[in-house]
Amino acid sequence: MTTRDTVAGAAGFKEIALRVLREARAAVAQLAGGLGTAVPALALLLLAAGAAVTAPLGVGLLAGRAVPRALHALARRERARLGRFGPEIVAPEPPPVRLRAALADPVTRRELRWLVRHTTAGLPLGLLGVLLPVAAVRDCLFPLLWPLAPADATSTSLGIGTAHTWPEAAAVALLGLGWIAIVLGLFPALARLQAATGRRLLAAGPETDLSLRVAELTATRAAALDAHATELRRIERSLHDGTQNRIVTVTVLLGAARRMVARDPQGAGELLERAQSAAEQALAELRSVARGILPPVLADRGLAGALSGLAAQCAVPCRTDVEVPERCAASVEATAYFVVAEALTNIAKHSGARTATVTARARAGRLRLRIADDGRGGADERGGSGLAGVRDRVAAHDGTLTLASPPGGPTVLDVELPCGT
Known part of the structure; x- marks a missing residue:
């Protein structure tokens, strides 16, 4: 051996x-x-x-x-x-x-x-x-x-x-x-x-169970379709308003440089430098859009590494405590990643918190997330903070989201998702 x-x-x-x-x-x-x-x-x-x-x-x-x-x-x-x-x-x-x-x-x-x-x-x-x-x-x-x-x-x-x-x-x-x-x-x-x-x-009877399940699946299917449509609009907006404009700029600058190269080589060189800069910005925006569809860090480092990276990038000091022994389904991990990313963005923008904590546990086929901060509280899904979209994304996986944010804080966001296979 x-x-x-x-x-x-x-x-x-x-x-x-x-x-x-x-x-x-x-x-x-x-x-x-x-x-x-x-x-x-x-x-x-x-x-x-x-x-x-x-x-x-x-x-x-x-x-x-x-x-x-x-x-x-x-x-x-x-x-x-x-x-x-x-x-x-x-x-x-x-x-x-x-x-x-x-x-x-x-x-x-x-x-x-x-x-x-x-x-x-x-x-x-x-x-x-x-x-x-x-x-x-x-x-x-x-x-x-x-x-x-x-x-x-x-x-x-x-x-x-x-x-x-x-x-x-x-x-x-x-x-x-x-x-x-x-x-x-x-x-x-x-x-x-x-x-x-x-x-x-203690479970519901067969008839009640079936009707409740049909109602739940109908609601989650509608939420999944809405979340999918919202995500497509976000990607289209990012490509149209950002990347497409950069590429148009590159095309215009290259055409102008081609016409000037004979009579004004120095001016043509400046236009080529501007075209290169615009092309690099377009490439960076394309990479950003690609990461928004499915972050590659999840495949490279797993959920624990991805959440640690989000915590390190957060403007508020953030501690992570992740205990997920086995990999969940890719779509579930992506949803968990976006939930934490949105929550930490809200904490940095609106909470006035000094510290934040991200906890993740996988137990009995369920992935449980908790994002907490010591900020001013008063978070509201209707306030345009993105929590409504997070709830739709979670509901698409037949998960649950609970928000506790009394005035004066603290704010605690609990999310539970099926791990999937």
């Missing part, structure tokens, strides 16, 4: 190890997040059971009215949580909140089924997702803490066994390594199991 093969094998192993660690970390976060909705689900289930038992006596009537509202709010929270760790769940039409109508509503019935299943399955899985990593850290570090522990203290996180010698303390660390192996190997599957019930029961 050559040195090159050894290096390639080590790089491949490192990439696999990093991918396993990322998946395990995301699974721990997802299971812990599921615990955050499973505990309220248990409380709501107990409240609903109590209201059902005491309803004939009239005692639980008031609580029974509050149950549908709380159930719908918890279901919305679970949809948002699952959307952060995977494909977005399309919500159904707002279900009724009056008790009698809610009990007859199919959406509410599915939410009740999710409530029971998430309480019985999601709660134990969430507890496991929180307690097992803690146990792994505790047992792995036990040999370091053993000399400080009381003589009769339990050694393992299981609550059994007492270490009296260094080999016994090291055995506890081996148990901790076993917990880590379980976290790395099984937690991604457990996270998918915890989320499966919510993805199946």
Whole structure:
């Protein structure tokens, strides 16, 4: 085996190890997040059971009215949580909140089924997702803490066994390594199991889902066509007002120089110098237009390098934090590049900010961008800042854009795009 093969094998192993660690970390976060909705689900289930038992006596009537509202709010929270760790769940039409109508509503019935299943399955899985990593850290570090522990203290996180010698303390660390192996190997599957019930029961029904999806695709298609037309007008304007005029100037100067070359060689030379300067300016403008269509820096340096270049060129000191392990689709990267470029241009022109930050993360098939500044705030899409065009460009990819810019600042622009393939 050559040195090159050894290096390639080590790089491949490192990439696999990093991918396993990322998946395990995301699974721990997802299971812990599921615990955050499973505990309220248990409380709501107990409240609903109590209201059902005491309803004939009239005692639980008031609580029974509050149950549908709380159930719908918890279901919305679970949809948002699952959307952060995977494909977005399309919500159904707002279900009724009056008790009698809610009990007859199919959406509410599915939410009740999710409530029971998430309480019985999601709660134990969430507890496991929180307690097992803690146990792994505790047992792995036990040999370091053993000399400080009381003589009769339990050694393992299981609550059994007492270490009296260094080999016994090291055995506890081996148990901790076993917990880590379980976290790395099984937690991604457990996270998918915890989320499966919510993805199946909390999504819109087939008819509603299809109609909503058709409406969304119709809107995004219109936005894509508008964004495409706007981009074509920009390119045409750049070529007509800039490059074309330069080339016409070159043609006129070359014709005048050709006529003067015999009778006034010096004047013809000056005209040729002016023609050369105009040709160079036309070439620079053509390159600028080409970069505006698809920046070559994306192909050369990737999204991280392209965003770092934009931050370096920004008039406001800008820090970048990019974590995109894999390449997204070329059109998605181009959209992300133009979104950041437009946002930084607005910051430099209008915000009066001292610093800016660009953050990019790729998680669960989604590319999330955040551009923030400490300026005066008050940004408005209707103010001609280019944000409306940015929203159309993002909508063309079925993405989302959220702007928070209260008067006095700060301004935060959040964009989420599907990574594509």
